[in-house]
Amino acid sequence: MQNSLLHRLILLIALLITGSQWTMGQHDDDTSGKSIEVPSLFDSTFETALYKGSLDISRHHISGLFFIKKISGEDVRIIFSNELGFSFFDLEFKGNNFIVHSCFPSLSRTSLLKLFENDFRLLFFPDTTIIHMKRGKSKDPELFVFRVKSAKGAFRYTVDKDSGKIRRIQTLKSIMGKTDLWVYGESSRQPQKLHIMNSAIRIHFKMVFIKK
Amino acid sequence: MKFKSGVLFILILISTVICFGQAGFNAMTDAAGFKQKFSIATKNTTTIEASFIQEKNLSVLSEKITSKGRFLFKKENKLRWEYTEPFHYLIILNNGTMLIKDEDKQSKTDISSNKMFSEINAIIIGCVQGNLFNDIKKFLPSFFENKVSYLVKLKPIQSNLKDYLEEIRIFFDKNDFTVKRLEMQEPSGDFTNIEFSGTKTNTIIPDAKFLAP
Numbered sequence: 141m142q143n144s145l146l147h148r149l150i151l152l153i154a155l156l157i158t159g160s161q162w163t164m165g166q167h168d169d170d171t172s173g174k175s176i177e178v179p180s181l182f183d184s185t186f187e188t189a190l191y192k193g194s195l196d197i198s199r200h201h202i203s204g205l206f207f208i209k210k211i212s213g214e215d216v217r218i219i220f221s222n223e224l225g226f227s228f229f230d231l232e233f234k235g236n237n238f239i240v241h242s243c244f245p246s247l248s249r250t251s252l253l254k255l256f257e258n259d260f261r262l263l264f265f266p267d268t269t270i271i272h273m274k275r276g277k278s279k280d281p282e283l284f285v286f287r288v289k290s291a292k293g294a295f296r297y298t299v300d301k302d303s304g305k306i307r308r309i310q311t312l313k314s315i316m317g318k319t320d321l322w323v324y325g326e327s328s329r330q331p332q333k334l335h336i337m338n339s340a341i342r343i344h345f346k347m348v349f350i351k352k
Numbered sequence: 353m354k355f356k357s358g359v360l361f362i363l364i365l366i367s368t369v370i371c372f373g374q375a376g377f378n379a380m381t382d383a384a385g386f387k388q389k390f391s392i393a394t395k396n397t398t399t400i401e402a403s404f405i406q407e408k409n410l411s412v413l414s415e416k417i418t419s420k421g422r423f424l425f426k427k428e429n430k431l432r433w434e435y436t437e438p439f440h441y442l443i444i445l446n447n448g449t450m451l452i453k454d455e456d457k458q459s460k461t462d463i464s465s466n467k468m469f470s471e472i473n474a475i476i477i478g479c480v481q482g483n484l485f486n487d488i489k490k491f492l493p494s495f496f497e498n499k500v501s502y503l504v505k506l507k508p509i510q511s512n513l514k515d516y517l518e519e520i521r522i523f524f525d526k527n528d529f530t531v532k533r534l535e536m537q538e539p540s541g542d543f544t545n546i547e548f549s550g551t552k553t554n555t556i557i558p559d560a561k562f563l564a565p
Contacts (some may be wrong), residue, residue: 190417192439194454203441203454207410207417223419223441224433224476225408225536225544226516242540245515350438 178266178288178297179306183329186210191334193347195220195228197252202228206347208330216264217241231256233264255343259319259336262309267292283307317341325349377496377503386495386502387485393529394481400425400530402551406435411541423548429477430562445477446562453565460564479522479531491520500526514539528553 191206204222211217215234221227230241231253238257240248247253269291278285278298286297298308309321317340325332329352336345380386401424408417419439424432429448435441442453450461478487485493490513491506502524508514521535530553534546 188415190438201459203452205408205417207415209415219410221408221417223435223443225406225417225546227538227540227542230540230542242538242542245512 178268178270179304180266181263181306181323181331182208182210186329188352189330190350190352191347192350193220193334193345196342196344196346197247198342204228205350214265216260218260229256231260233257233261252341255317255338255340258314259321259338259343259345262311262319262321263334263336267295287312377498377501380495380497380502383495386497390502390524390529394483397553398427399555399557400551400553401555401557402530402548404546404548406544406546408544409542411543424557424561426557426559426562427481430559431476432561433476442565444562444564451564458564475520479520479534485522497526501532502526502529525551 188207188209191208192204193206194201194203196202202222204220207219207221209217211232211234215232217230217232219227219230227242227244229243229247231243232239232241238253240253243253267288267290270288271291272289274287276285276287276296282301284299284301286299288295288297293314294312296308296310296312297306298310299305300307305323307323309319311319317338320337320339322335322337323331324334330349332349334345334347337343401422404421404423406419406421409415410417418437419435420437421433421435423434424430429445431443431445433443433445440453440455442451444451444453448462452459452461474487474490485491485504485506490508490510492509494505494507496503496505504522504524506520506522508517508519516538518537518539519535521533521537522531523533523535524530525532530548530551532548532551534548535543536546537543
């Protein structure tokens with residue numbers, strides 16, 4: 141019994157040690173004190189995009205179309221409507237402001253909209269407040285993994301080695317629930333496929349690019 | 353110079369009057385008569401099939417989202433709404449059950465369990481059957497006409513409907529009372545316009561069209 145407990149404890153310590161070990165090889169693996177620029181998921185030439193997609197909240201499933209438009213400068217508007225045309229929400233990111241132009245009553249809850257805001261900010265706006273970034277171990281030889289600390293929290297970025305494009309962003313610490321954002325497909329202008337998960341109340345946004 | 357601008361003004365005035373005369377709608381003089389004729393026409397209609405072009409107009413963004421598809425209806429309440437562009441999406445309403453086929457995924461919903469689906473289902477079936485404007489608990493109807501079309505505007509009365517629907521405008525062909533166009537206005541100012549074409553009534557549509565593919 142004591143042996144079994146001891147084994148488990150050793151295993152746990154070993155896991156913690158290996159999990160927190162970072163591969164430090166290249167001189168730019170640790171970026172302390174350097175200015176860091178994170179690539180944007182949407183190219184600077186991006187204007188509009190139509191995605192087919194769905195939103196799952198707990199056991200509810202809503203499908204429809206996501207229309208994304210860059211309004212001016214960095215401002216972005218996202219509209220989600222069902223196939224018949226009724227809007228579920230119409231949200232705008234204007235500078236630091238988050239404007240809810242319209243929202244279907246059952247989705248119009250402050251806490252839920254806050255989660256949407258956080259998740260979409262992660263998607264549309266690269267973090268410009270990064271304090272520290274460290275390269276970690278990746279199971280996939282094709283990918284880099286970075287552990288990032290910024291004014292917004294702690295994140296893990298998974299980046300394609302060849303293209304330098306972000307494949308995944310995970311929030312590591314957040315009171316708003318952990319977001320896991322997956323990016324699929326090659327395109328210079330906008331992601332081809334997106335999956336945003338939020339653990340707080342099991343939100344899943346799934347989006348597949350249709351057209352500009 | 354004065355003469356030229358005067359002529360130009362008259363020409364603009366005439367063309368404006370002509371345009372408004374063609375497209376403008378006046379209050380219907382005999383709404384009761386319209387309802388009666390419409391009721392007879394829908395009673396005699398057992399099936400409807402048509403193609404449609406749907407445009408969601410995003411007023412603030414001056415953008416349109418266009419989709420196309422095929423529409424089938426069979427009395428009493430079987431409806432097949434199939435989008436073919438820019439994506440494949442199929443909605444089948446069959447006696448209280450809604451089947452959705454989204455690419456490879458297929459799901460079945462009991463319409464009554466979902467308020468919004470239930471309302472949308474009632475609106476679509478009501479528009480096709482033409483009895484939507486008889487639902488005085490849900491909508492306040494107003495009746496208009498021009499030379500070629502009847503227009504029925506429906507304002508939602510219930511607050512849950514008002515939340516996502518400002519007004520429904522249904523345009524009927526004056527000859528056969530089929531729905532030519534459907535406009536759904538949202539409180540945000542956005543609206544969806546569904547234009548039907550190649551409408552055929554009373555053709556034979558097999559029941560299998562309203563079952564899971």
